Every structure is written in structure tokens, then in C-alpha cells.
């Protein structure tokens with residue numbers, strides 16, 4: 422059993438009670454489904470899947486999803502939903518920045534991620550891992566905060582970046598080798614104290 426800190430332990434059980442959070446992830450899912458073609462033979466990796474808000478939106482369109490998250494409490498909420506889930510689902514408790522993962526993540530056609538990459542210190546390393554994991558011509562659909570002033574998080578959830586500059590983020594993906602890249606503002610995360618634009622980067626190996 423890992424001794425890592427579970428930053429979401431106190432909020433996992435109420436995470437989906439926030440309607441604006443749910444709407445934001447639905448917007449992200451709509452953008453991913455519009456930009457990337459999904460078919461019933463595809464195996465998807467959802468990185469930082471949390472309670473599965475994005476996972477469950479993409480599930481009806483694919484064969485299988487491997488949901489990766491290091492938080493025991495968030496994974497439990499997703500695991501509690503697996504009865505009748507619309508595709509094959511494996512929930513892996515894993516921090517791919519620290520643990521060996523390659524043997525657990527095989528034959529990935531597409532990697533999706535919502536609101537997670539700002540929690541990862543080294544963005545280029547992460548995108549390189551995504552590139553290496555993907556099958557040839559595999560796709561990415563990565564959504565996260567655009568540059569913000571640090572006010573988005575009111576508590577410590579392990580944040581390394583106050584969002585990302587869209588052009589810089591796209592250039593990291595380009596440097597790693599991704600092609601057919603497109604980045605656009607796809608949603609706005611509304612908080613009582615501000616509005617935070619969210620980007621979606623799509624591309625192909």
C-alpha cells in the first residue's frame with residue numbers, strides 16, 4: 422500500500438455535488454468527442470480520472486477505459502459506479518510520475534485528461550510519457566486551466582502550476598513529437614470568486 426498523500430480525501434464524497442464543476446467537465450467531454458473520433462474498438466487512458474466525471478462521458482463511445490488516479494478516495498467514488506458502466510473499466514491507483522507503470526498501461530489508442538495536469542510538476546516529462554504509451558496515430562485530448570492568478574484553488578490539492586499559457590502548452594506537445602495539434606478555449610470553470618477559462622489540446626502521435 423502506497424504512503425502517498427491523498428489530497429482529495431476530505432472532498433471526494435462531495436466532489437460531484439458542485440453542478441458547475443460537472444458542467445465544466447461535460448463541456449470538456451463534448452469538446453473531446455467533437456475533435457477526436459471515438460469508436461467501439463478503442464482503449465482509452467483517462468489520466469487523473471478522479472470520480473470519473475470525464476470517464477463516464479466518453480465511456481459509451483469506446484470499448485475500454487483505464488482510469489488512472491493516485492487518490493484512493495477519488496478512485497473509490499468511481500469504483501462505486503462500475504455496475505452497468507457503459508464500457509469495460511479498469512481503475513488503477515497509480516502515480517505515473519513516481520511509480521513504474523508501463524506494464525500496466527498497454528495498447529492505448531487515446532489519452533484524455535481533465536483538470537489534472539496542473540497537479541504535475543514536469544509537464545514535458547508527462548507529455549513524453551503519454552507519447553511513449555500511445556499506439557501509432559494515437560490521440561490526445563487534454564483539458565486544463567489556462568493561466569490564472571493563483572486564486573483558483575483555495576486549499577492545498579498539490580498544485581504545481583497556476584494554469585498554462587496555451588501557446589507554451591502546445592509547444593511542449595509539439596517538442597515531444599505530437600502532430601495535428603490544436604488548442605482552444607473549451608469551457609469556463611465558474612467559482613463564486615471568479616471565472617477561469619479551460620483549454621482543450623487535441624493532437625495525434
Ligand SMILES: C[S@@+](CC[C@H](N)C(=O)[O-])C[C@H]1O[C@@H](n2cnc3c(N)ncnc32)[C@H](O)[C@@H]1O
Nearest residue numbers: 469470471474490491492495516535536537540
Ligand atoms: C481536479 S481532479 C480532476 C478529476 C477529474 N479528471 C475531473 O475532471 O473531475 C485532479 C485529479 O488528479 C489526480 N492526480 C493528481 N496528481 C496525480 C498523479 N501524479 N498521478 C495520478 N493522479 C493524479 C488527483 O488525485 C485528482 O483526482
